[in-house]
Amino acid sequence: MKRWKRLAPSHADPWRGWLTYRGSLTWRIVSRAEGFRVERIQQRLRHPNEDEYRALGRPTHKRALVREVILHAGGRPVVLAHSIAARRDLFGVWRSLRGLGTRPLAEALFTDPLVRREPLEFVRIDFRHPLWKRACKVLGRELPSLWARRSLFRKRGRPLMVTEVFLPEILELGA
Structure with missing residues (x-):
């Protein structure tokens, strides 16, 4: 499995604008498209993915709340969001x-002054990553390799990990 890195793709990469945006991805999508909606896929206690344990500083046997949603813009899925x-x-x-x-x-x-965001990490995921498999399953189709980013948000020192998997349709909204 590829490692998450703090180095973003090159300036020539069409995904860079979406990946490196530090504000609310939801608000950015809303500003570029009509018909924004959140579709909740799951929200339940389960074990995080293998690559998430280390970043969360958690033992591998602990279950956590995992929430997955698809962000839609203009009737099309644009992001699979996965939070823990x-x-x-x-x-x-x-x-x-x-x-x-x-x-x-x-x-x-983004409205709570006690919440702090740590640096973004990036990775290109494919058939070897559970979130790529999840995106394919949820959308009911095979996808190319996908860019993903994640970061930890901390409130009073307690982490919340948010990973966003960018689906090909997001590029239709511009960079």
Whole structure:
């Protein structure tokens, strides 16, 4: 499995503008397309993916809340968003996650002055990565390799990992 890196793709890469944007991805999509909506795919306690344990600083046997949604713009899926919070934090600093439903996570992250975002990491994923497999399954079609980014958000020192997998249709919204 490829390693996540802090180095973004080159300036010539059409994905760079989306990958390196530090603000709310939801708000950026809304500003570029009509018909934005969040489709919740799952939200349940389960074990994080193998490459997520180290970044979260968690032992491999611990379950966490995993929330997956598809962000749609103009009736088309543009991002698979995958977020993880420790089980104990669902009754503490990240309790707002439990009742999000189809509301964007951005509301909880970018409006709270106590939330701090750590640096972005990037990777190109393909058939070897569980999130690529998940995107193919959810969309019901085979996909090319996909760019993904992730970062940790911290509130009172407690981490929430957000990974965003960019689907090919996002490029139709411009960079």
